[in-house]
Amino acid sequence: MKNIFYYLTLVFGFLMLSACVPSQDDSGDLLKGVEYGTNTNDGGTNAVIKNINKVTTVDMDGEKVVATYVYTNKRITSVTSDDNSFKYTISYSGNDVSKVDYEAVDFSGEKTLNSQDLTYDSAKKLVSSTGTNKVNGALVYNSTTTYNYNGDKIKNIITKVKDESNTTELFTIQTDYTFNNANVSGMKFSIKLAPGGPITMTPIEILTAFSNFDNKKNPLNTLPMAFKLVSSHFDLENNLVSGFSANNARTMKVTTNAESITATLNYLYDADGYPTLGTSANGTVAFEYVK
Numbered sequence: 694m695k696n697i698f699y700y701l702t703l704v705f706g707f708l709m710l711s712a713c714v715p716s717q718d719d720s721g722d723l724l725k726g727v728e729y730g731t732n733t734n735d736g737g738t739n740a741v742i743k744n745i746n747k748v749t750t751v752d753m754d755g756e757k758v759v760a761t762y763v764y765t766n767k768r769i770t771s772v773t774s775d776d777n778s779f780k781y782t783i784s785y786s787g788n789d790v791s792k793v794d795y796e797a798v799d800f801s802g803e804k805t806l807n808s809q810d811l812t813y814d815s816a817k818k819l820v821s822s823t824g825t826n827k828v829n830g831a832l833v834y835n836s837t838t839t840y841n842y843n844g845d846k847i848k849n850i851i852t853k854v855k856d857e858s859n860t861t862e863l864f865t866i867q868t869d870y871t872f873n874n875a876n877v878s879g880m881k882f883s884i885k886l887a888p889g890g891p892i893t894m895t896p897i898e899i900l901t902a903f904s905n906f907d908n909k910k911n912p913l914n915t916l917p918m919a920f921k922l923v924s925s926h927f928d929l930e931n932n933l934v935s936g937f938s939a940n941n942a943r944t945m946k947v948t949t950n951a952e953s954i955t956a957t958l959n960y961l962y963d964a965d966g967y968p969t970l971g972t973s974a975n976g977t978v979a980f981e982y983v984k
Contacts, residue, residue, distance in 0.1 A: 741965040741966075741984070742915060743910075743912075743915070743965065743967055743984050744762070744769075744915050744983050744984070745912045745980060746981045746982050746983045747759055747760065747762070748762075748979070748980055749978070749979040750976065750978045751976050751977050751978075753975055753976055758775065758778070759774065759775040760773070760931070761774075761775070762916075764983070768917075769783055769916055769917060770782070770784075771783065778797065778798055779796060779798070780795075780796040781794065781795055781796075781920075781924070789811075789813055789817065790819075790917050791811055792810050792811065793808070793809045793811070793920060793923045793924075794806060794809075795924075795928055797930070804828070805826065805827070805828050806828075807927055808824055808825050808826075808827075809823070810822060810824070811919055811923075813919075818840070819840050819918070819919045819922055821837070821838060821839050821840065822838045822923065823835075824836040824838065834854055834855060834856055834857055836852050836853065836855070837852070837853050838852040838853075840922060846870070846872050847870050847922060849867060850922065851866070852865065852866040852867070852926065853865055864884055864886045864887055865884070865885050866883075866884050866926070867882075867883050868883075868926045869883075872937075875938065875939035875940070876903065876906050876938035876939060876942070877937040877938050878902065879900070880900075880925070880934050881900050882899040882900075882901075883896060883897060883898045883899075884896060884898075898949075899947065899948070899949050899950075900948040901948075903942035903944070903945055904942060904943075904944045904946075905942065905944040906940040906941060906942050906943065907943060907960060909941060909962050909966045909967065910939075910965070910966045910967045910968075911935065911938050912941075912980045912982070913935060913936030914936055914938070914939060921933045921934070921936045921937060925937070941958075941968055943958050943959065943960070944956070944957050944958075957973055958971045958972070958973050958978075959972050959973065967980065967982060968980055969981075
């Protein structure tokens with residue numbers, strides 16, 4: 694019988710049970726090895742719209758990962774990492790995202806594929822998805838997900854996970870969101886086991902608080918909402934939850950079952966008000982755009 698850790702690592706990778714942020718120093722800063730400097734360009738306030746093209750992260754050890762966002766006819770169709778650790782493929786039906794495939798490869802070379810087929814209501818809100826998870830091509834589990842809203846903002850996402858035969862319920866994944874005006878201020882991720890199910894374990898809960906927002910443009914904001922919803926719920930390693938916000942959080946606090954960590958970021962901006970570089974004591978994250 695498979696235990697809960699087996700299924701969780703298939704969903705989120707081996708970092709799922711850690712703090713869900715990159716490595717931090719003793720002060721809790723998100724990025725290592727970079728001195729803060731004065732921001733000489735605080736960004737513009739014009740109406741120029743840009744789409745994210747590349748995100749480059751460099752950690753304290755100098756390890757660099759480049760995520761490239763690929764557009765076809767001005768629509769995002771894939772996101773790939775240069776180290777082949779993950780890949781998104783986004784499919785469309787008309788103007789709507791119809792399917793999101795997320796591929797992840799762990800350090801042993803094992804490939805996990807999570808596929809979500811999306812359904813919308815008459816107002817074009819994403820309301821449900823059905824999914825499968827495969828490891829090296831073999832089906833491991835099935836899932837059904839509902840997306841619930843408070844007005845025009847996402848309230849929570851709830852996924853029921855069943856085994857590969859789609860008969861035995863294993864656990865429920867739920868992500869709850871809170872907003873402060875146009876910015877997401879909190880995310881609560883939890884996993885609860887099915888009552889009387891085949892798996893036993895203490896429930897998992899991860900709280901993330903976003904605060905100290907700037908008044909500049911968010912680099913992920915223009916991505917399709919459906920894509921961001923799927924990513925924020927199913928992928929805690931390359932999570933797009935910050936893309937729900939119009940602006941950029943400069944402070945993030947993550948609390949898990951085991952610990953609490955506060956991270957800070959300082960941004961440089963281009964003349965159009967988009968961040969080009971984020972720094973902290975742990976490293977850097979750089980952004981490139983296309984119009």
